[in-house]
Amino acid sequence: MTNTTRIKRNYQLIKFQKLVIVSILIGFLSSFLGVVLKKITEHxxxxxxxxxxxxxxxxxxxxxxxxxxxxxxxxxxxxxxxNKGIKEIFESTNTKSKNLPSYKIPSHFINGLLTVVFGGSTGIEVSTVVASATIGSVAQRKENVFRQYKTELICAGVAAGVTALFGSPIAGILFAVEVISRKVTRAFIVSNVIAVSIAYGLITILKEEPLFAVSITTWHIKAIPYFILLGILAGLNSVYLTRCVLFFKSQFSKINTHYYKILIGSAVLSIALYIFPQLYGEGYHAIKTIFGNSNEIPLTLTLALTFVGLLLLKPIVTSITLASGGDGGVFAPSLFIGAFLGLLVASILNTFFNAGVIPVNFMIIGMAAVLSASIHAPFTAIFLVCGLTNDYTLFIPLLAVCLLSKYTAKMIYPYTVYTFSPSMAN
Incomplete structure (x- = not known):
């Protein structure tokens, strides 16, 4: 072995060791941030x-x-x-010169927390994703050897943050692939697997429970046509959510005095919360309530109108929360819309068509289907929802419905809130 070959091998080994160490650090810091933000926000x-x-x-x-x-x-x-949300990450990964500044960590942490705690109808997921991506971005700037791994280390932070929030390492990696990177390298595999392993280890040590305690026993072949219907409706609802976010952000951007945005946004939000308290914050409290009572709730006209009202208003109040200065994204709103859409569809089928479907199954599949269509990431949605419930019984129908909802949404409107830019509207 020549000296040149030996030096090259030693350099590669040192570079790999440093990549492992920085991935461990990113994984711990990102997951710790995610767990702390989730705990404080919930409390x-x-x-x-x-x-x-x-x-x-x-x-x-x-x-x-x-x-x-x-x-x-x-x-x-x-x-x-x-704060521009996930678009900030795209801007950083698409150019060598643009980086995520370190102030994004406290900025998204604090603003995401304040938005949800004070009733903003969104979630902390995007705040966590951008803050954890910034941890990866800051880490890659510390040594020249990491400059070539910019996207990989940003994705490692993102994957660890998503793992901490939803308890699914697979969902963390898939989100980094489907939404952020869109490509997989050896450095990506090493850094992201290490980061999510550290994140999963942390939430295991802390004994984090699944967000939704749900008992799923089985699903029936006869429900497949109804699942198909749910997938199409989920795609339509996701397009409505996306268009609402883009429309209200565009309209509010025309208001020059920022405090007018706050007054208009808070007025609409206050009225909506007064009528439908379920819209407060992330809305997970409302989802837990209907999970616990899904088999006992008889469908009445009042209840049906309540569900329809929630499905129509949630995208509007989410959009206005974001347009008037709140920090967040479409993760939690998509899960909320999907749960209520699934329960409404199941209740109508059982009440008027005697279909005998299982409402809980429709709620879970609805959550994944709307999220899949909203972010165009079906595999992330599947494993994320399975992580939320710690159950994979519905994996096959989840796979079919999430793919169907995504392509239904793409046929109607090809953009998400992440991929749309104003220039596309011209």
Whole structure:
């Protein structure tokens, strides 16, 4: 073996060792951030929501207060710099010169927390994803040897953050592939597998329970035509969500005085929360409630109208939350819409057509189907929802329905909130 060959091998070994070490660090920091943000948000969202439930006046106060605090933080602490969500990650991975600045970590952490706790109808998932991606971005800038692994290390942070939130390492890696990277290299496999392993190890040590405690026993072949119907409806609902977000962001961007945006946004949000408290924050409290009572709820006209109202209003209040300055994305809203859509479809089928379908199955499949269509990432949606329930009984129908909902949505409208840019509208 020549000296040149030996030096080259040693250099490759050192580079690999450093990649392993930095992946471990990114995995721990990103997952720790995700767990802390999830725990704090769950704790204070429950407290604030309970207070608002007792005294509905807080449904008026909380949104305007939360959006105002976020505005002043952006104005004076974060130097008037807007948060663009996942598009910031695309801008960084698509160019060598543009990086995610370190202030994105506290900015998204704090603003995501404040948005949800004070009733903003979105979730902390995108806030976690961007903050954890920034951890990977900062790490790759620390040594020249990591510059070529920019996308891989950003994806490692993202994958670890998603794993921490949803308890599924596979969903973390798939989200990084389907949405962020769209390609897989050896460095990607090494860094992301290590990062999600560390993240999964952390949530195992902390004994994190699945978000939804659901008992799934079986599914029936006779339900396949109804699953197909649910997949098509999920695709339509996801397009409605996407178009709402893009429309309201476009309309609010025409308002020059930012505090007018806050006043308009909080007014709409307050009215919606007063009428439908289920829209408060992430909405997981409402999903847990209907999971627990899905087999006992008889479908009445009032209940059907409530479900329809939630399906129509959720995309609007989510869009207005984001357009008026809130921090978040379409993960939690998609899961919320999917759960209520699935329960509505199952209830109609059982009440009027005596179909004998299992409502819980339709709720779970609906959640995955709407998410799949909203972000055009069916495999992420499947494993993410399976991670949320810690059950893979419905894997086959989930696979079919998620693919169907995605392609239904793409046929109607080819963009997501992540891939659309204003220039495409011209």
């Amino acid at each position: 204070y969202e429950e407290i604030f929501f309970n207070q608002a439930s007792i005294n509905p006046f807080f449904f008026v106060v909380f949104p305007v207060f939360g959006l105002s605090i976020i505005y002043f933080l952006r104005e004076y602490l974060f130097k008037k710099k807007e």
